[in-house]
Every structure is written in structure tokens, then in C-alpha cells.
Amino acid sequence: MDSESSRSVDDAVSRLKDVPGGLLPILHAIQDDLGYVPQESVPVIAKALNLSRAEVHGVVSFYHHFRTAKPGRHVLQVCRAEACQSMGADKLAAHVRERLGIDFHETTADGNLTLEPVYCLGNCACAPSVMLDGEPQGRMTAERLEALIASVGAAR
């Protein structure tokens, strides 16, 4: 962990360690800031909350939201759930994987874009949906997705 990441972890821990059930808020604060939860933060969090490292690791690995590796500069989440499937989400997912040359949970070679699956964005009447950097996008087509990817400058 570089000194900046270390400072971010220390800050989250000192701010939230006394909050009841504070482990998830701490992990969120770290990931909001750094984009992921660094492996090296686990012992720091464990010590502050008087938990074992295994317990903290167990929580990090339980939840799909938490990443343990640094993501690309942008994160594209593609909904794989039923309502989106009914409007062609599987085809869209195949298209985006081929277009970016990566599978889900992977990042483009230039470090620009990470592709993740998501199970429902609550935009089911405007399917299929994706979310780019926290902003939902509905009625997605291959063309609109292409424009979206281009807007964040993702090369192959």
C-alpha cells in the first residue's frame, strides 16, 4: 500500500471504528476512496475492530461489491437479471465482452475500463440496463453502448 492509500485506510478506520456494526461502513469508505479494498488494509481494520484477520477477510470476500484489486479508471456494470434478459441482455453482454476483449471481472489492457456483472439496477421497465461509474443507463443497445464506451475513451 502506498502512503496515500495507507492514509485513506487509517482515516476510514479512525472515523468509523466506534460505529456499531462499523465494518461495512469502513470497507465502503475505503473502496469509495481507492476503488478497492487493499489486502494490506485487512490487518489494520482487524486490529482496530478487535477482530481476526480471517473475520475481516471473510466479510470482504462475502460481498460482491467489494473488490480486492484496483479497478480500471472506469467501471461498467452490465445487468444480467431476468427483466434485462427479456430484452436481450445476454446478447448485449456477449457484445461488450467481444468489443472490449475481456470477460466479466476483468480490466482492459490499457487499465481504462473494468467490466462487472450486476444483478438488477432497479431500472427494469427500461431494460436492458447498464451502469457506468455509478450512473444508470437504460434501454441500452449495442450502438448506445458503443457511444458510452467511447465517451470514457476505452480502447481495446
Place this chain on the structure above:
Amino acid sequence: MSIKVYVPRDSSALSLGAEGVARAIGAEAARRGESVTVVRNGSRGMMWLEPLVEVETPTGRVGYGSVATADVAGLFDAGFLEGKAHPKSIGKVDSHPYLARQERLCFARMGVIDPLSYDDYAALGGWRGLRNAIAMKRVDAVAAVTTSGLRGRGGAAFPTGIKWKTVLETAADQKYIVCNADEGDSGTFSDRMTMEGDPFVLIEGMTIAAVATGATKGYIYVRSEYPHAERALIAAIAIAEQRGALGADVLGSGQRFDLEVRRGAGAYICGEETSLLESLEGKRGMVRYKPPVPAVSGLFGKPTVVNNVITFASLPVIFDRGAEFYRDYGMGRSRGTLPIQLTGNIKHGGLVEKAFGIPLRELLYDYGGGSATGRPIRAVQVGGPLGAFLPESQFDTPLDYEAFASIGAMVGHGGIVVFDDTVDMARMARYAMEFCAIESCGKCTPCRIGSTRGVETIDKIIAGRDVGADVAVLESLCDTMLHGSLCALGGMTPFPVLSALKHFPEDFGLDRDGLAVAA
């Protein structure tokens, strides 16, 4: 005088470009020297018309549907600020047939007001229910909830009054109110709309629960996939605190109630109440054994009311208009109204709040207008990923908890996902098992292992080598999951699988009698 133009801030509207439209309207008004106030309202729930722009005129609000940034200059040219004609005009919004026929109790203010205006909320009946609840004895307030017939809207349909009575009668130094806003079911967004479009109704409902049961602390557990909802809640809570509806002395009642938003982390299982409580305590979202029920020993071991967003959002109207008023809507043991979500492959997708008892067919065709692709509707899934698939022959079933249960289906959280005739039901059955495998908390074996074996078995059926034998294995596996799982995830994943098998055998290589078709 400044003219009010409404552009929704709801996630669905934003996902279709509402932010750009709002900015363009502001810029175009400035360029033309028109005095316009852009209000960011919630969504009316007519999602096929989003972004739906509305203009306040002396005779009511006039709507313009599916507005793109490129339409804005043309709208000004056509005189939309006076509500004049334009190809995108839908006329008076309130008299639109989709809205005019609804029974909006819980969603009465949805899309009408600025979600973060405390005064607009109060002007349209807000806080009256809470004031009435404060004036009642606790035992009477809880009895009113029982009288209203309200059942848990998250999906389990447990009588809310009974849950509250248990919390009220359990002595403890601390009690909690927890809102389950982990709306993970595909095909549902009524919680999200409420949090984004009318957050005060949720805050008021939770505060009523606190006043009625003596709880002083509440949490809203909102999913990480809903960033806009989370921001709206945080802002609304700050306003409610500042105005005295939350905090040390709720509306002068002398009772404290503090409310906090907690973010989930992408685990579907945390929509199960005990797993949600584990997550709130900072742990893995592992399902707890019951008993004890959360009403006796819930969050941090204290008596806890856990209810869904829509359950809480139904309370202000119950306490404002009376339990009998609410109870008089509905059919059988399903009382009141349900915000139904029409989604997937449907022409007019959106939010329809109606009294229980409306037939599925009316929702699909009269409101929904049939499929989006124009092809025949082949199957609908009601109640999320754990809900059964219904064929056309069951479309006359009324939306009622017991009527759905009698055909092996469930109303759940009121989400309806529509599929046209291109759907492959064996694939959908496989997905149900796959989703269970991805989301299983792993505590019980039928769910953890059964779901993976289920995917493998359906793969074999799709491959078509010995369909008859593999279907028998799948049915036996489903039987084990149904009866041996700890919670609804493993226990109900068989519903979509078995209903697909029963109603669409041809997709599994079976004939109509369920016998393997000779290769």
C-alpha cells in the same frame, strides 16, 4: 411570474437522459429570456415516457414524453411553456389513462412534488399520519396496523401488526426499526422510486413504527446498486432532523428517533431479514436460525421491527385516513393496495398502484399494452427470481397473496417480468439455479450445493442425452431444496424451475405430458 417545468430526477429518467434535458431547458430559457423554474420531481411511473417533462399551466400540468435534449428548442418554439401542442405532448398528465385509473395511496405524491421539499410533502398530507400516531396510545397504534390488514410488502406478506405487537410487548432497554431497502428482485423498483421520489413518506412510516413500539433508533439498509436513492435518503433525513420530524423530540412528542442510512454491498441474500441484520452488525450476510424472530431478538440482540420500504410507506396513509379506509381496498386476506411494477418485455412498463384483486391480464394488456417487441407474451415471472413463471392460461389469476399461492406462485414484492415467445424456458430455469448458486450465503447444504447441482442437471437436460432420467433427478433435487433449505432463497428457487418445467415442457425436450420426446 416564473413558470414551473418538471424534469424527473428518478434513476430511470436519468438513465434515459433527464439530466441533459433539465440542463438544456434551463439554458434555452435563459437564452430566450423566459422565466422558468426547473423542479426535479420523482417519476410518475410511466417509464416508457421518460424523460417525461411537465409544465404547470393554469389548468393543470401538461406532459411531454420521451423528451431528448434535441427536442428542447422545438418545445420552446411550439409554446410548451403555455402547454401548447407538440408531437410529444401527452396532454394533461393527471388525466392520462395509465394514471387516472390507478389507486395511488402509497404513491399519492409520486412524481408530483420535489422529493426534498418538506413543505410540499406537508401540503399534500404529509406528517398528518405521524401526528395521529403520536396522539394514540401505543397499543392502539399497533392495533390500528392490525386492523388495516397490512401485510409485509417485501414479499413474505407477514401481518405487520403482529410483528409490531411482539416488539411492543418485548421489554428491552433498546429497540430498533430497520427498513429493508435491499430491493434485489429483478423486475422491481417501487422501493427505489419511493426513496428517490418521496423519501419523506418512508421516513414518516418508520417514525410511526418507532412511536408505536418505543424504538429510538432506525436504520435504512439500502443496496449499493441504488446510489441515487442513497443520496436522496441522506438529504431527506437531514431535512427531517432540521425540521424536528426526527431527532430528540419527534414533532414535540418527547420521543427520540434517530435514523441512519447503511449501504449494502451487492448481496441478494441480505434482502432476507436475518441476513440483513447480520450485515448491519458488520458481518457476513449469513441467514440466522429462527426462532428467535427479530421482533424478539433482532439487531444487536434487541427487539427489532424489520419491514420493507413499501410497508413503511403505506403507514402514513393508514394513520391519516384510518385503518378502515385502507382495509376497504383489496380482496380476501390481501387488504389495501400494492404498487405493481410492469417490467421486461412490455410496451408500457412502469408503476401501477392498484387495490389487490386486479387480474394479471388487465395489468399486462390494459396497462402494459402487450409486449414491447409486439410478439405474443409467452410467460411472465411474478415476484422476483424466486417467483414462478406463469403461462397464458394463468393470466386471469387476480393479484392476491392466496390466489397466487394456490397456483404455486407468489405475488412477492409485486414485480412482473414479461417475456415474449422467443424466450427459452430451459435457459430461464438454468438461470434461476445459477442465480441461487451465485447468491447463496452457504449456510445450508440444499441451497449451497443443490443450486450448483441444479445448474449441472439442467445443462444435461439441455444437452438432451437422457432427458427423462435427468428431469427425475431435477425434480428430486427441487424437492430437497424446497423442504430442506433454511430460508426462501434455497427454498423457493425451485418455484421458477418447476413452473418452467410444468408449463413449458417442450423447452426441455419433453412432450406435453412431461415425457421425454424420442430423439
